[in-house]
Amino acid sequence: MASGTIKIDVDGHVATLTISRPEKLNALDLDMLKALADAADQVEANANVRAAILTGEGKGFSAGGDIKAWGGMLPQEFGHLWVRHGHRIFERLATLRMPLIAALNGHALGGGLELAGVADIRLAEQHIKIGLPETGLGMVPGWSGTQRLVRRFGAQAVRRMALGGEIFTAEEARLLGIVDAVVPTGNALTAAREYAGRIAARGPAATEIAKLMIASANGEDNGTAVEALGSILAAKTGDLKEGVASFSEKRPATFKGEW
Template sequence: MANGTVKVDVIGHVAVMTVSRPEKLNALDLDMLKALGAAADEVEANTQVRAAILTGEGKGFSAGGDIRAWGGMRPEEFGHAWVRYGHRVFERLATLRVPLIAALNGHALGGGLELAGVADIRIAEEQIKIGLPETGLGMVPGWSGTQRLVKRFGPQVVRRMALGGEIFTAPEARSLGLVDIVTETGNALSSARSYAERIATRGPAALEVVKLMIAAASGEDNGSAVEALGSILVAKTGDLKEGVASFVEKRPATFKGEW
């Protein structure tokens, strides 16, 4: 399906979300943020999907936030309608129930790197560059560049990008843990498909639970991850079924502690 500026295609058990604004190197504006959120919801709702891929159309993965989209905003509008809304969308992608692979077919800079950072696995083509250039514009990373990226990649590499303005090549990014696999130019999506298909052969329930456990262990999502794990566990019990049945039938529940 097409979803505004983000295309969603499902083949077998793999969904591909493609950011589609190639004439702007897939720079993000509000419409694209909304479309990314809707795409995440679509993938989440499809019970056939066991792995997902996020990529960009054309020569770029994402050049980050479109300056024309936010440059003229009032400070309060910038903080709420742009930064906080983007946070919600990126968090939605980061907490997809299925593993997410970013296929970096082009540069991932600023908000583009923050977008790549929501994925569980990053596969980059050898020609791409990665960085956080925001301070050169007098601003700061606003979509978890100093939060999620620090948790996932470590504070020092983020310091080098955000404070020092360093831009890394794909091989350098791999050596620093920013990407997991480097592939030849033009091969990011096919490599991501192969990796996603490997994931899709594994137990879907186990994948979902392991993803939640890793999020809790890394401190990214302690509260909601623990509650999701507990809720899934309790939902499988005979006690929950009995509790719901007793409520519907307006009678006292008889719990047996059955798992």
């Protein structure tokens, strides 16, 4: 039986994904990773969705990777099943076509902060704790805490959390640029819905394109954003229509250079 689920609710142009394993503060094990990937696929397949929200059920956002799931894992399993697999799923979420807002209703620690880090905007309730406590367990941050979070939050903030074990309040995290705004306890989801409505009212195609361009400028994409934009552009040309038609009609293509 799966350990927990990701609940999906779509309201108008906004999808809300809720990490639902409240009795373990939404700690993430392999089942939960799979559920996150499935949820990303579902939301992205819905052409009506222009903004998404990620939040947690109960009092946690996510207390990170499920420490108890590590028991008995061989080092190579840890590397492949846990870390590399997690990378792929976090990358899937970071590259959702629509902006993603993390509504931090509770603590975001370790893998929970790495998960919050895939979002485009982070809104945190005032009482929550934010940190990367892994080295205190004899482990390193493994779901891009030393990579994506360094690019997005800056190396110094990550050094303080990962090397010094500092746990930040929401306000400290805001001052460091880790979260974008602090809201009263109980208000993260409402604030995220307001922000999502603001995004959804803007040009959806332009917003998607801008998200790709920002990822590229921030060195997050290994060139794939340029490839995605180039494919969209090529797909709109008359040349593609002619190329596909010529293939089906088994004749040489006659290109007119139609953009």
